[in-house]
Amino acid sequence: MRTFRHTRLLAVTGAALTALALTACEDGTGTRDEGASAPAATPTASATAPPSAAQSPSGTAEPAAAEPEKTPAEKPASPAPTKAPGAAAGADDGPVRTVCNGSNTKVTAQPVPRPLNHMLLTVTNTGAKPCNLMYYPVLRFDEMQWVPQARPDTKPQAVPTLAPGESGYAGVLLSAADGSGDGGTTARKLTVAFQGGTPNSDGGPAATPPLPAAGVYYDSSLTVTYWRSSMEDALG
Template identity: 60%
Template structure:
């Protein structure tokens, strides 16, 4: 019995070994079962690995771009706000000061007189026996001409009166470069005046803030070489803003 089993077992072992070798030689069984899972796993791992850095990189770039944009926007906003806030204020303030100083509008308490004006006296053909006094502001500030001029021909000892009908509604004020006017009736056209004489010198006085007060230095405008004739009817107008008010007097 022992002798019969040995050949059978040997034959069986040889057969099994041959089958194993045949299987290994073809490689189909081993590769089909083991290689596919390993390949799929590696592909999946590779896909995840390659996707992850791409996602991280994209996130970093996106975050960096957002941060840059925010930083740039913030800086731009601050810069723009600061510039917009300071420049107009400075420009407006500078423009306002320059304009106010140059034009010098608004009220004033500076008096017009011989120190900040030029004064001329010119006889007029119409109205007859009249003379025009012009005062031009040559200063840098607006000045005012209260009441009426105080006239003195040569060494006369009396003061011509003003025509109350010419009293303006507001005090005449002159901005730099502007002129004010007053009219003078030298003598009666019908010859009704008395004490007539020819004067060669004229002094124009200015009044202060109250009637007959001193308004500052007087002016001495030149008269025609032949002089001007005046008599007892001599009178003047109040200072006027418009020359038309004088010419129509």
């Protein structure tokens, strides 16, 4: 009886195993290990590649695109150039010249018959460089305490520039022809001062041209012209 039961149990167990084998063969999957864990995902080449380079379809790395060239900041405008002291103020823009004065010129003062009661100042450049005759001469007879004024109508359009050896001129009205001037006197000494690049500025050493032995007579009508390039303009 025990042998029969054992034989029957083996038969049932074998049938169950056969059924499982047939089922696995029919669905084509075979047996599976339910306890095995899924393998970890392997990073792809694109995920591990540096961000600066991309791979081409052939597998070779392509160079990263160049960054656009930056435009440099604009430079500030250079300030405009200025003239050095002694330049021709109010004249057309030209090369800066040395101011004419008593150190680089020879000055003469000579009374003239026409116009009446006039004297001519002549300035000759004795230096090696051109010089500018600025504005008008500042005259002082003896120890006079006032400065003769310049006639506005004699102002030139451009400052006279004297090349070495060239001369410039100024006319001096000594006294009124009709005797209307005041405080007439005879002067024995004359000082001619020169102006710099701005009106009434110091242009350098003055000159003391000799006067005639008899001196020159002047009164309150004393006026001068601006420096001119020709004798005719100075006495006209």
